[in-house]
Amino acid sequence: MIKFSDDRLAKVQELVSHYPEGKQKSALLPVLHIAQEQFGGWLSTETMDYVASLLHIEPIEVYEVATFYSMYNLKPVGKYMFEVCQTGPCMLNGSDQIIDYIKQTLGIGVGETTPDGMFSLKTVECLGACGYAPMMQLGKTFRENLTKEKVDAIIEECRRTAATNN
Amino acid sequence: MGRKLLLEKAHVEGIRGYEVYRREGGYRSVEKALKSMTPDQVTDEVKKSGLRGRGGAGFPTGMKWSFIAKPEGVPRHLVCNADESEPGTFKDRYLMEFIPHLLIEGLIVSSFALGSNVTYIYIRGEYAWITDILEQAIAEAKQNGWLGKNILGTGFDLEIYVHRGAGAYICGEETALLESLEGKRGNPRIKPPFPAVKGVWDRPTVVNNVETLAAVVPIINFGSEEYAKIGVGKSTGTKLISACGNINKPGVYEIDMTISVEEFIYSDEYCGGIPNGKKLKACIPGGSSVPILPANLLLKTAKGDTRIMNYESLADGGFPKGSMMGSGGFIVFDEDQCVVRHTLTLARFYRHESCGQCSPCREGTGWMEKILKNIECGKGKISDIDLLWDIQRKIEGNTICPLGDAAAWPVAAAIRHFRDEFEWHVTHAEEAQKRNYGLAHYADPLVVA
Ligand SMILES: Cc1cc2nc3c(=O)[nH]c(=O)nc-3n(C[C@H](O)[C@H](O)[C@H](O)COP(=O)(O)O)c2cc1C
Ligand code: SF4
Ligand code: FES
Numbered sequence: 001m002i003k004f005s006d007d008r009l010a011k012v013q014e015l016v017s018h019y020p021e022g023k024q025k026s027a028l029l030p031v032l033h034i035a036q037e038q039f040g041g042w043l044s045t046e047t048m049d050y051v052a053s054l055l056h057i058e059p060i061e062v063y064e065v066a067t068f069y070s071m072y073n074l075k076p077v078g079k080y081m082f083e084v085c086q087t088g089p090c091m092l093n094g095s096d097q098i099i100d101y102i103k104q105t106l107g108i109g110v111g112e113t114t115p116d117g118m119f120s121l122k123t124v125e126c127l128g129a130c131g132y133a134p135m136m137q138l139g140k141t142f143r144e145n146l147t148k149e150k151v152d153a154i155i156e157e158c159r160r161t162a163a164t165n166n
Numbered sequence: 167m168g169r170k171l172l173l174e175k176a177h178v179e180g181i182r183g184y185e186v187y188r189r190e191g192g193y194r195s196v197e198k199a200l201k202s203m204t205p206d207q208v209t210d211e212v213k214k215s216g217l218r219g220r221g222g223a224g225f226p227t228g229m230k231w232s233f234i235a236k237p238e239g240v241p242r243h244l245v246c247n248a249d250e251s252e253p254g255t256f257k258d259r260y261l262m263e264f265i266p267h268l269l270i271e272g273l274i275v276s277s278f279a280l281g282s283n284v285t286y287i288y289i290r291g292e293y294a295w296i297t298d299i300l301e302q303a304i305a306e307a308k309q310n311g312w313l314g315k316n317i318l319g320t321g322f323d324l325e326i327y328v329h330r331g332a333g334a335y336i337c338g339e340e341t342a343l344l345e346s347l348e349g350k351r352g353n354p355r356i357k358p359p360f361p362a363v364k365g366v367w368d369r370p371t372v373v374n375n376v377e378t379l380a381a382v383v384p385i386i387n388f389g390s391e392e393y394a395k396i397g398v399g400k401s402t403g404t405k406l407i408s409a410c411g412n413i414n415k416p417g418v419y420e421i422d423m424t425i426s427v428e429e430f431i432y433s434d435e436y437c438g439g440i441p442n443g444k445k446l447k448a449c450i451p452g453g454s455s456v457p458i459l460p461a462n463l464l465l466k467t468a469k470g471d472t473r474i475m476n477y478e479s480l481a482d483g484g485f486p487k488g489s490m491m492g493s494g495g496f497i498v499f500d501e502d503q504c505v506v507r508h509t510l511t512l513a514r515f516y517r518h519e520s521c522g523q524c525s526p527c528r529e530g531t532g533w534m535e536k537i538l539k540n541i542e543c544g545k546g547k548i549s550d551i552d553l554l555w556d557i558q559r560k561i562e563g564n565t566i567c568p569l570g571d572a573a574a575w576p577v578a579a580a581i582r583h584f585r586d587e588f589e590w591h592v593t594h595a596e597e598a599q600k601r602n603y604g605l606a607h608y609a610d611p612l613v614v615a
Contacts (some may be wrong), residue, residue: 010227018284018286018325018327018329020241023348023367025349026347026348026349027349028349029291029329029330029331029332029346030329030330030530032332033291033330033332051579052530052547055349057349061349061350064351065349065351068334068351068352068521069291069331069332069333069334070332070333070334071291071292071332071333071350072332072333074204086511087253087454087511087512087515088253088254088454088497088508088511088512088515089253089410089411089497090252091507091508091511092410092411092412092497092499092503092508093410093411093412097171124333124453125253125335125514125515125518125519126251126252126254126335126515127292128250128251128255128256128259128290128292129259129292130253130254130255130408130410130411130416130495130497131256131408131409131410131416131417131418132416133416137292140225140294140295140347141295142292145459152376
C-alpha cells in the first residue's frame with residue numbers, strides 16, 4: 001500500500017479545506033499534482049486509487065481527470081523531462097531546430113526516455129512564454145530563449161544535480 | 167509615452183513583497199471601497215469606467231457584475247481566470263509574477279462588490295512558480311489584515327485560494343474552468359444557465375480575467391471618470407499587450423489605446439521593429455484565435471485610416487479586412503515566415519485542446535490539421551484548400567463553446583489573405599518539402615492520412 005508522507009497528508013487536508021463541505025472532489029487536481037510529485041513523476045493505477053480513497057470519490061472519477069489534463073503522466077518518465085513548446089509563436093523563433101537538436105543530442109525521439117532513465121522529451125503546446133521563445137518547461141521552471149548552447153548547459157546541469165543527489 | 171496604471175510600479179525594487187507594495191500606495195483602493203463605498207457603488211464605478219473584460223471577449227465588466235444573482239442564503243463566488251493559454255498571450259503571467267499584490271488588491275475590492283467571501287484564482291498548472299508567488303502574497307495580505315474575518319473592522323470576510331490547473335487550454339473557457347474547479351474534466355457547459363446564476367457548485371459566480379480584476383484598483387483609486395478619460399470611445403483605460411514573434415523587443419507592454427499599430431511595432435519604446443532589417447509580412451494582433459492580417463491591412467484600416475491599437479480599430483473591416491483585440495497576444499511575422507506552416511501549428515493546437523464533446527470541433531480540428539500537414543509537406547491538392555475552407559465554415563457557430571470558432575477563424579483568415587501561399591505549396595511540392603523550415607525536414611516521420 002502506498003501512502004503520502006505526513007507533511008503531504010497535512011497539505012491534502014489543507015487543500016480540501018479550501019472548498020465547501022462535501023465538495024472535497026474539488027481538490028482533485030491539486031492533490032494529483034502532489035501525488036505525481038511524491039510517487040515517481042507519474043500516476044499509476046495504484047496512485048490514482050489511493051487518491052480516490054483519500055477524497056472519498058470513485059476511482060473512475062480520478063481516471064477521467066488524469067487522462068484529460070496534459071500535465072499528468074500516465075506512464076513512467078525520465079528523471080528530467082524536457083517539455084518543449086512547438087506552437088506558432090515558438091515555431092517563428094526556431095523551436096523546430098531546438099527539438100531537433102535535443103533529439104540528436106540525447107538520441108531519443110519525442111515521447112521517449114533515454115535508456116538510463118535520465119531524460120524524456122515531450123512536445124507541448126503554448127506555455128505562455130511566447131515572448132521568450134523558444135522555450136521549454138523543466139520541472140517547476142521555464143527555460144527560455146533557448147539556443148543549442150543553452151540546451152547543452154541544461155543537460156550538463158541535470159547530470160550534475162543527479163550526481164550530487166545520489 | 168502613454169500613462170501606465172498597472173505596470174507603473176512593477177519594477178520598483180522589492181515590489182513583489184508586501185512592505186514595498188504598501189509603501190508605494192498599495193491597498194488604498196481596499197480602504198476606500200470597504201470604508202466609504204457600498205458594494206453597489208463599487209460596481210457602479212466599474213460600470214462607469216467603461217472597463218471591458220481583458221480575457222478576450224471584451225464584455226463590459228460592470229454590466230457582468232450587475233447580472234450576478236443574489237438568492238437569499240446562497241453563497242456567491244468570484245473566480246479569477248489565470249489560465250492564460252491562448253498562444254501569443256503571456257501578460258497575466260507578467261502581472262502576477264512582478265506585482266502580485268496588485269491582483270490580490272483587485273480581488274479584494276471586486277469580491278466586496280460581488281459579495282464573494284471565498285474567491286478563487288484558477289491558474290494554469292504550468293505556472294507553478296507563480297502559484298508560489300501568489301500564495302506568498304496572499305499570506306502577507308492576510309498577516310496584515312487585508313484578508314480573513316472582519317477586514318478593517320467593516321464586517322466583510324474574505325479568503326482567497328489559488329487553484330492549480332493541470333494543462334488544458336479549454337479550462338480558460340469560463341464554464342470549463344468551473345468544471346475543473348469542481349475537480350472534473352474541463353468540458354464546457356451548455357449556456358444558459360449562465361455562471362452568474364449557476365456557476366461553481368451551482369452558486370452564482372463571476373469569472374474575470376487577471377488583468378480585468380487588477381484594473382479595478384486604479385478605477386477605485388482615481389475614480390471612474392479619470393479612468394475613462396484614458397483611451398478613446400469604448401476602449402477606455404490601458405491594455406496589456408504581450409508582443410512576440412519576429413520583433414526586436416518581445417515582452418509585455420502597457421499601452422493606452424490611442425497609439426497606432428505601426429508605432430507599436432516600430433518604435434523603440436515598444437517592439438523596436440523587425441530583426442535583421444527584414445520586412446513585416448503579417449500579424450495576429452490578439453492571440454492565436456483572431457484573424458491574421460497581412461501588413462497592408464494591418465497598418466491601415468479598410469477605409470485607409472491609420473489602424474490604432476484598440477478594440478474598435480483592430481476590428482474595423484470585420485473579418486474580411488480586420489481582426490480583433492482579443493487577449494492582446496500580438497504575434498508578428500517577418501517576410502521569411504510561412505503562413506501555411508504557422509496555421510498548421512495552430513490547427514494542431516486546437517485539435518490537441520478540443521475537449522471532444524462536439525463532433526464538428528472534435529473531428530473538424532483533426533481533419534484540418536491533417537490537410538494542412540499534407541499541404542505544408544507538398545502533398546496537398548488545390549481542392550484541399552477549398553475543402554479546408556468548407557470544414558472551417560461548418561465548425562464555426564456549430565459548437566457548444568467558442569473553441570470551435572477559435573479553431574476555425576485562423577484557418578479562414580490564412581486562406582482569405584494568403585491563398586497564393588497555400589497554392590504555392592501545391593504547385594511547388596518539391597520546394598515545399600525541401601525548405602529548411604519546412605515540416606518535412608524537422609518533424610517526426612509523417613503519418614499522412
Ligand atoms: C477556448 C477559450 C479559452 C479561453 N481562455 C481564457 C484564458 O486563458 N484567460 C481568460 O481570462 N479568458 C479566457 N477565455 C475567456 C473566458 O471564457 C471568459 O470570457 C473570461 O475569463 C471573462 O473574463 P473577462 O470578462 O474579465 O475578460 C477563454 C475563452 C475560450 C472560449
Ligand atoms: S467546441 Fe470543442 S472545446 Fe468547445 S465544447 Fe465543443 S468540443 Fe469541447
Ligand atoms: S508558443 Fe511557445 S510558449 Fe507560447
